[in-house]
Amino acid sequence: MTRLTIRNLNEHTKEQLRIQATRHGxxxxxxxxxxxxxxxxxxxxxxxxxxxGSRIHAHFALLGGVELELTEPSSSPTL
Structure with missing residues (x-):
């Protein structure tokens, strides 16, 4: 097994790690x-x-699809 030493870890970070470890047992x-x-x-x-995008499509593919009617954009802006 490899050993890893982490130097210069500030006390606040070390304390947060200790608290989180205790919380998780x-x-x-x-x-x-x-x-x-x-x-x-x-x-x-x-x-x-x-x-x-592919993952989202695969996730919802079993639900089927919806066909939308495309319309031509109007030449006058709407407000």
């Missing part, structure tokens, strides 16, 4: 691992390489 070390893992996983590319 974990050691500070495990809390730090969880935070790092979550932060890195959030930055990973989406599975299947789909973008946001």
């Amino acid at each position: 974990r050691s500070m070390e495990e809390e730090a691992r969880t935070i790092l893992r979550s932060a890195l996983e959030a930055r990973q590319p989406v599975a299947g390489g789909q973008g946001l």
Whole structure:
């Protein structure tokens, strides 16, 4: 297992980590691992390489669609 030392961590951050770890019933070390893992996983590319629009479409595709009638824009502005 690899060791990681974090230097120059201010006391406020350390105290916040301790409080959060206690709230979650974990050691500070495990809390730090969880935070790092979550932060890195959030930055990973989406599975299947789909973008946001494609994922939204796939999510709602089973609900069916709505056909909208397109109209030509009018030449006079409406107020």
